[in-house]
Amino acid sequence: MTDRILTVREIQEPDVAHIVSYWLDSDPIFLHSMGVDSAKIPAREQLTQMISEQLTQSYEKKKAYAIIWEIDGKPAGHCNVNKIVFGKEAYMHLHLWNSHSRQKGAGTAFVKLTVPYFFRNLQLEVLYCEPYALNPAPNKTLNKAGFEFVKEYVTIPGALNFEQPVYLWKLPYDKHSH
Numbered sequence: 001m002t003d004r005i006l007t008v009r010e011i012q013e014p015d016v017a018h019i020v021s022y023w024l025d026s027d028p029i030f031l032h033s034m035g036v037d038s039a040k041i042p043a044r045e046q047l048t049q050m051i052s053e054q055l056t057q058s059y060e061k062k063k064a065y066a067i068i069w070e071i072d073g074k075p076a077g078h079c080n081v082n083k084i085v086f087g088k089e090a091y092m093h094l095h096l097w098n099s100h101s102r103q104k105g106a107g108t109a110f111v112k113l114t115v116p117y118f119f120r121n122l123q124l125e126v127l128y129c130e131p132y133a134l135n136p137a138p139n140k141t142l143n144k145a146g147f148e149f150v151k152e153y154v155t156i157p158g159a160l161n162f163e164q165p166v167y168l169w170k171l172p173y174d175k176h177s178h
Helices: 013-025 028-033 044-053 106-122 136-144
Strands: 006-010 065-071 074-085 089-096 126-129 148-155 164-172
Touching (some): 013 044, 013 065, 065 106, 106 126
Parallel strands (some): 089 126
Antiparallel strands (some): 074 089, 148 164
């Protein structure tokens, strides 16, 4: 990945279709490896509406907020937050869309480029992430990106997940690179 140009930007209308396709067209085995229950993924129309909603909401009203990850100017993934308490906290999720982009170090660079958007625009005090404990890639990425490990526990971390062990990671405002 060292010869590739990695950039990040806020979600735009054309990105919605990419995110919807990622969720609906990904291999169920891959989704399960991330802790996702494929049966909980909404239908295309509902998913499109849910993702599109964030395009028109103010930062203070957002239920979700996505940053698009680009490799050489082309969308390659997204990082979003939900469970947003404006001015306090949010929970982050990491998604590289294509398998050929994964496990090459891009995730850590993308996270470092992305977190300033969340802290600044949502005025966060702390950013959390609770990836599936059995999915090593995001856990390694968070560690390398400066997140602090808090604990392991069992939960249903989101609307698309099955009950699973997760690792809770946190990044306080004063620990991120501004």
